[in-house]
Amino acid sequence: MTTAVSSLPLATIDLPDFNQLGVDELKQNVHSALQQAQQQIEQFPEQLHDAQQALELIFELDHVENQLQQRWGVLSHLNAVKNSAEIRQVYQDILPVLSDYYTQLGQHKGLYQAYQMVQASPAFTGLNPAQQAAINLAIRDFKLTGVALEGEAKARYGKISARLSELSSTFSNHVLDATQAWSMPLDDAQLQGLPESSIGLLKQLAEQHKQTGALATLDFPAYLAIMTYADDRNLRETFYRAYVTRASELGDPQFDNSELMQEILQLRQEMAELLGFKDYAEYSLASKMAPSVDEVKQFLLDLADKARVPAQKELAQLQQEASAHGIEQVAPWDTAYLAEKIKLREYKLSQEELKPYFPAPVVISGLFKIVERLYGIQIEEKQAPIWNSNVHYYEVSEYGEVIAGFYFDLFARSGKRGGAWMSGFRSRMKIRNAIQLPIAFMVGNFTPPVGNRPALLTHDELVTLFHEFGHGMHHLLTEADVIHVAGTHGVAWDAVELPSQFMEFWTWDEEALSLISRHFEREETLPSELLNALLAARYFQTGLQTLRQVEFALFDLNIHSTVPAPDTLQIQQILNEVRQQVAILPTVAYNRFQHSFSHIFAGGYAAGYYSYKWAEVLASDAFDRFEQEGLFNAETGKAFRDAVLAVGGSVDALTAFKNFRGREPQLDALLRHNGWSNGPDGSPASDSVSTAG
Ligand SMILES: [Zn+2]
Incomplete structure (x- = not known):
């Protein structure tokens, strides 16, 4: 099922003037949008005449939401990429007000009834799939934000939400500050x-x-x-x-996240119980594709079983390399060093030799060529106000018409949070007489240009760039025109990493590599020895990497399904237990990885880190069809775009996947893409992944 394409004209894009936007103005913009939003829900009528009136009111609220999301989007974006004491203060001050508003909205009985009224009316079947899905999802979400709560419980929910958003923000600030304070x-x-x-x-x-x-x-x-x-x-x-x-008790005490983690987990548990769930993990899964916490845990443990034998071989290889360097026992600070030596010797693969072939401008233009061929779009750089001289703005067009825009902010610098992410700052949406076009920020922390050379990327950085661009395509190529289901909105979180991990596969293809590589000084694409070395090392340490991801994912699920919520010491204990269960690499007692695990304490991955592995099954299996039909097969590209990218959250994730593959997801492709094609023990791997109905 594809979303009905609207015949409305596309609006022209107007962009925020990042050169001119001062902190005061940013603050003012959010406050006025918030005020308007608040007014809207306060004036919501007690009695509704009919479904038509309900629909119109919902439509009005979507507009208010659209404005609020964008204004807050600019502020939180700058807070993440151009952090200063000033903007941090403004951000932190607005958080509780914003949280209050969303609590009120999520518990608004009149609005909830309006949605129910529309859903039950004959008019519902006349709505397009995006509109229908948005209404169904909203009704589900009202329950998850406590619309049924009364009195004290209702007030308590609001307090918890506000406090949680503040704690997450402080957690993230501590990580940034602790990172920047040390050199x-x-x-x-x-x-x-x-x-x-x-x-x-x-x-x-x-x-x-x-x-x-x-x-x-x-x-x-x-x-x-x-x-x-x-x-x-x-x-x-x-x-x-x-x-x-x-950000731990072993670092600078002013950035210590210990107590924050404890409080975050306690409040999440309390919130889950208020809403009638056993624990936070169960609450988290209520809006995801995976059927239950137990099934996810089993999925992760099965994956760990598959990875264990290869991982043990990889560890033995590391140990052998260590001995050659006079190191008796491999320590965590040796693994990257030794891995590089092994790659150099075993595969003749040197990152240093490789990097000159991946100058950022060449990689970026090659990436664009790939998606242009896959999806029949064109991408062109355009002038626009930016917040840093290393930022670039591009527009996506199709049939000569602009359909979306995005910014690249790819290089590490001070004042910028670590990691890489895509944020959909403006969504595709039907506004009164036109279609508002989607805009995204894609952010990385790649090695910056040094001196007057262009930035030279490692292959890992390339993979990350493609990953974020996959998220970007999801946001930008959406055809859903309702804000709540456009792009990644409304997509089950554990399926969100499908389009991103899917895109990574092109960084391992010879033809794609010829498009994204050219020596920065010589007009020369990647020589065949280097290409072969890169491809030969593709499965290097996939066993160890899988065990590591499973460790993080299980740790995340376990701390969110332990009742009562664990304190700081117990959090460490749970991590130790998970390590005992799945990890084979050595660790050290002072490792406080959890204190900077922003994904789950400050991002959207709480009791959801498993999503990477869950969605990797989908991404691998989706890519498998391209392997059969051709990586640059435009028809297959169109099929993927229509079935997965275009629908956003308007079709549930499993159905969207099945619409593309014509069957349930299977695990085989993931195993093959990790280099374990016949299963580590030689038996054919043909498990089917259980998925939500
Ligand atoms: Zn991602």
């Missing part, structure tokens, strides 16, 4: 082993911090350079320790 100047001896490009980066960082020589920070590109290349084992441990104790 270390390095002398020549300590730079031993680092390639010239990494040394260039560290010298540039020293300059930016008004120091001489080389300076390493905990920004990911710098941290990774030390962990991968520094011959000085003690130095690697120093950095490892600084990194894994960020």
Whole structure:
């Protein structure tokens, strides 16, 4: 089923003027949108005449929501990529007001009845699929935001929500501050082993911090350079320790997240109970594709079983390499270093030799060519106001008409939160006489350009870029024209990583690689020895990586399904138990990974980190059809676009998948894409993944 394409004209895009927007104005903009929204729900009539009136009121509220989302979207975006004490304060001040508003909205009985009235009326069948889905999802969500609560319970829910949004924000600030507060100047001896490009980066960082020589920070590109290349084992441990104790009781006490984690888990548990759930994990799963917490845990454990034998071989290989370097026992600060040595020897694969073939501008234009061929669109850079000189703005068009726009903000810098993400700041939506076009921010923390060379990307960075761009395509190519189901909105969270992980596969294809690689100084695509080395190393350590992801996912589920909610010590205990159950790599007692696990404490992945693995099954299986029909097969591309990308949340995730594949998802492709085609024990792998009905 495809969403009905509206015949309304497409609106022209007007963009925020990032050059001019001051913090005061940002604040004012959000406040006035909030005020308008508040007014709207306060004036909501007690009695409705009919479904038509209900529909019109819902439509009005969607407009208010549209405005609020965009204004808040700009503020929270700048808070994430151009953080300052000033904007942080404004952001933190608005959070409780915003939370109050959404609590009121989610518990508004009159509005809830309006939705029910529409759903029960004959007019419902006349609505398009996006409108119908938005109404069905809204009715589900009213229950999840406590519309049935009364009196004290209702008030308590509101307090919990507001406090949780504040805690998440503080958690995230602590991680950013702890990351930025630590740096270390390095002398020549300590730079031993680092390639010239990494040394260039560290010298540039020293300059930016008004120091001489080389300076390493905990920004990911710098941290990774030390962990991968520094011959000085003690130095690697120093950095490892600084990194894994960020925002914990072992780091600077002012950034310690210990108590926050405890309070977050307690409040989530209390909220889940208020709403009639056994625990927060059960509450989280109520709006997801996966049928139950137990089934997800089983899915993860089965995956760990599949990964264990390959992982053990990988660990043995690491241990062997360690001995060759005079290291008796592999420690966590050795793994990246040793892995690089193995890749160099076993596969003749050197990231340093590879990087000059992946200058960011070439990669980006190749990426665009790939999606242009797949989806029949065109992408072009356009002038627009930006918030940093490294930001670029692009527009997507089809049949000569602009259909979407997006920003790239790809490089690490101070004042920017770590990681990579896509945020859909403006959604496709039917506004009065036209279609509002979707706009996205795509953000990364890649190695910045050093000196006057273009930024040279590692293959890992390439994979991340493609991943975020997959999310971007989901947001931008939507044809659903109701804000609540456009793009990633309304998509079950554990299916959201389908379009993103799907896109990663093109970074492993020879033809795609020829489009995204060209030496930054010579007009030369990737030489065949390097290409072969890269492809040969594709499955390198997939066993260990899988075990690590399963460890994070199980830890997340377990802390959210332990009742009463665990305190800081118990959180550590649960993590230790999970490690005992699935991990095979050594760890150290001072590792406080959980204190900077922003995905689950400050992002949308609480009791949902498993989504990556869950959706990887879907992504792998979807890509399998492209492998059969051709990676650049425009018909298959169109089928994927229509069945998955275009529908957004207007079709449930499993149905959308089945519409594309013509059957239930299967696990085989994922195993094959991890290099375990026949299962690690030699038996054919043909399990079917159980999915929600
Ligand atoms: Zn993602």
